[in-house]
Amino acid sequence: MITPSFDRISGPKRRSTAGAIGLAALLALPATAVAEGDGFALELNRVETVSTGCRITLVAHNGLPDALSEMGLELVVFDKEGGVAGYAAIDFADMPKGKTRVRQYDIFPGACETVERILVNDIRSCKSAAGGDLACADTLRPSSRVEIDLTY
Known part of the structure; x- marks a missing residue:
């Protein structure tokens, strides 16, 4: 049996000055797509x-009834031919209730143009700040603003 390997990414990658300027412009845009409704909204906003x-930019909104002490996802990257091209494990760390966060992750060693879809394969951790696991899988709402699909 082959066990897949996962690249663990524990936080946002350092950005260049140009990237920081682009991120500042992104933050000035309204986040209505991820801020509406209940659940955990996850938007693939930029690649x-x-x-x-x-490198992907994700916009996440915690619309769950609880603040999260942990939120971790397992992502699978698919190429244009439908083959699995890579895996990544990402952590958002804590997510206060009602909070929207923007995070960047390097998820695949190849060019983004070769990526067709990113699958949220599993929710690795979703823990309430009050203690205990939450059923985040039932409320995950993935979406994408780019040519690459984000699915669950």
């Missing part, structure tokens, strides 16, 4: 090929 591979 860019950088020297280390494909």
Whole structure:
């Protein structure tokens, strides 16, 4: 049996000055797509090929009834031919109730142009700040503003 390996990414990657300016412009945009309704909204907002591979920008909104002490996802990257091209494990860390956060992750060592879809394969952790696990899988709402699909 082959066990897949996962690249663990524990937080946002450092951004260049140009990236920080782009992020500031992104934050000035309304986040209505991810802020409406209940559940945990996850939007693939931007992708860019950088020297280390494909970097994604995710906008997450915690519309759950509780603040989260942990939120971790397992992502699977599919190429244009439908083949599995990579895996990534990402952590959002804590997410206060009602909070929207923007995070960047390098998820794939190749060019973003070769990626067709990103699958949220599993919710690795979803813990209430009050203690205990939450059923985040039932409320996850993925969406995408780019040419790459984000699905669950």
